Amino acid sequence: MNSNPNLAVVASLIGNPSRAAMLISLLGGKSLPAGDLARAAKVSPQTASMHLAKLIHAGLLIQEPYGRHKYFRLASSEVGHALEALQTISPPKSICSLRESNQLHALQFARTCYDHLAGKIGVALTDRFLELKFIEKSGKEFILSAEGKEKLLKLGVEVEKRPKSRRCFARQCLDWSERRHHLAGSLGASLTKRLFELRWIEHLPDGRAVHVTDAGLKGLSDEFGFSITIE
Amino acid sequence: MNSNPNLAVVASLIGNPSRAAMLISLLGGKSLPAGDLARAAKVSPQTASMHLAKLIHAGLLIQEPYGRHKYFRLASSEVGHALEALQTISPPKSICSLRESNQLHALQFARTCYDHLAGKIGVALTDRFLELKFIEKSGKEFILSAEGKEKLLKLGVEVEKRPKSRRCFARQCLDWSERRHHLAGSLGASLTKRLFELRWIEHLPDGRAVHVTDAGLKGLSDEFGFSITIE
DNA sequence: TTCATACTTCGATGATAAACGAAATATTGT
DNA sequence: ACAATATTTCGTTTATCATCGAAGTATGAA
Structure with missing residues (x-):
């Protein structure tokens, strides 16, 4: 009751x-x-x-x-709902310029989550990897398949789990808004690092929001058949 | 930032x-x-x-x-909405007296949530409307069907959404006591207003809890095949 | 006018809790 | 084993704010 x-x-x-x-x-x-x-x-x-x-x-x-x-x-979603409801009655008004508004949009679109890729892009890319059977869910982690390992190696991503390292290799990181997991752990970090090296993604000046470059759009599409729709 | x-x-x-x-x-x-x-x-x-x-x-x-x-x-109704949303994530308050216990039961049974009906009755009536296909869920809102519109019009409910009002027409509002959705928005408010006019429901002295009158029991049963079990 | 009621302003007091430095615990990396 | 990183616990300081007494303003009643 x-x-x-x-x-x-x-x-x-x-x-x-x-x-x-x-x-x-x-x-x-x-x-x-x-x-x-x-x-x-x-x-x-x-x-x-x-x-x-x-x-x-x-x-x-x-x-x-x-x-x-x-x-x-x-x-829970109720907590998110309550926060949003409070925002609707918190009158004016943090976003004073179009510039800030655009930056906020960027934040929602893609974001590095500590040291791995999160946001819509992170979740979508993880989903695509699951579809392609590059990775597979196993408890709290993902397991990297042989094909996945090969493909990522070819791309220049560090995929060897250093045996001495106790850091989790491919952790699942939950994204509440998408209600899905995305790839974290050392594999997530390596992949993100490589995407920056390739200039497929770039940090926006604010330091946390992430932008997918034109090269990135092409690369992700060519390599993974992964296309992003930007609304 | x-x-x-x-x-x-x-x-x-x-x-x-x-x-x-x-x-x-x-x-x-x-x-x-x-x-x-x-x-x-x-x-x-x-x-x-x-x-x-x-x-x-x-x-x-x-x-x-x-x-x-x-x-x-x-x-505004937004303030009411925010308060209700907060209640859905608030811890239970300890009940110190019989009087408080009775009050709580009354609120859980039926109350107004700013300007629309909530509690067991609010949720059950919404469920009945869904069964009768008067309304239908769509995202965060309800859609009023042709039959629903006709029936409510006949009952004297204002069902036209005022175009200049930017208020949501038939919002889904999460009920803190039932943890289910009930009908809110301007339609929910109009319906509730009409139920008061018809004397099918009445406010209890505390101003928030609601009582279903004998006429209400009959009316809701005759018009909507809606019967209430009072525990 | 005079009194009573409803609400507001001012000032002093007291309780709460937010902040951080210092230090402890736990885990990772070398 | 040792250093670096991430987080927590403890103790102290500081600032804020809720509260009420006292006094002030405004309205209504006698």
Whole structure:
């Protein structure tokens, strides 16, 4: 049985500027590590840790420890919905210029998620890899197939898991908005690194949003039969 | 690049227990004078006055002076929507008294969510409309079918969407007590308004909980084949 | 006018919690 | 094993803000 909820508890949690900044960063649905969230909120890691603990405790966030990182994401679509509803009544108005508006759009479109590719592009590319049977789901990870390994090698991606490294090779990173996983772990990092080297993707000046270049559009299409529709 | 500092401002306003209590009192959709709101929040008139001034300033409330009284109401359906959305992610409040328990049951059974019907009745009636194919889900909204339009018109419900209004016509609103969607938007508001006019439903003294009258039981059954089981 | 009611402003007090430095814990990389 | 990185815990400081008493303004009633 549901009880009469007291919304003051939750609203006051969202009402702190630092926590609000963190929640908005997660509104896209991506999982982000504590350090990134601290940077997004412009507070020290200690402070961020305290805030995140509160958000976890209240059930607004879910944490997935991964090695020394701890990834956080929104606990449910209801949380995202509530944040969006609050935004509709938060009157004016952060986006003062077309420039910022465009940048926001870029952020939603593609974004590096710590050190791997996230956003629409990250999820779509992961899906395409699954279709092509380059990778295959296995528990919390992906397994790289022989064909996948060959293809990525040919592209110049570092695919050997260094035996000494304890870092996970091909982790699944959940994207809440897309409700899908995308490729993370050291393979995700290597792939992203190579895509930057090839200039298929580029960082936008703000440092986190990512842009797919013309060369990238062609390359992704030629190599993976992967075409992006930009709305 | 703090994308929306106003989100935190609004959320922190709602996050104060006294202000939250006032806002919830107003969620029934009625205007209330400052003194009543002070009592609802269990604070002194001075304190209430300060809180109300802040809520006015932030655009969450609208004030209407009536002689020496000053009446307050929610500024828009968006505010009501945001409050309901927050309730869906809020922790349960501990019940301290039998009176609170009864009140809670009444709210869960039927209430107004700013200007439309929510609770068991709201969700069940929406379900019945879906069964009868009066409405149909489409994304985040409902679509009113020809039969639905005809039937509701015959009942005296305003079903024409006013073109200049940018308000959503038939929104799906997540019900915090049922965790299902009910009919909101201007259609939900019109329907509810008509149900009050017909005296099929009535507000209980608290202003938010709703009671289905005998005429309502008969009317809903005759018109929609909708029968309510009261536990 | 005079009193009562409804609400607001001002000022002082007290409680809360946000922030960070310092230090601890855990994991990865060499 | 050792250094570097990521996160958490603890303790202290600081600032904010909710609260109410006291006093002020405005309206309505007698």
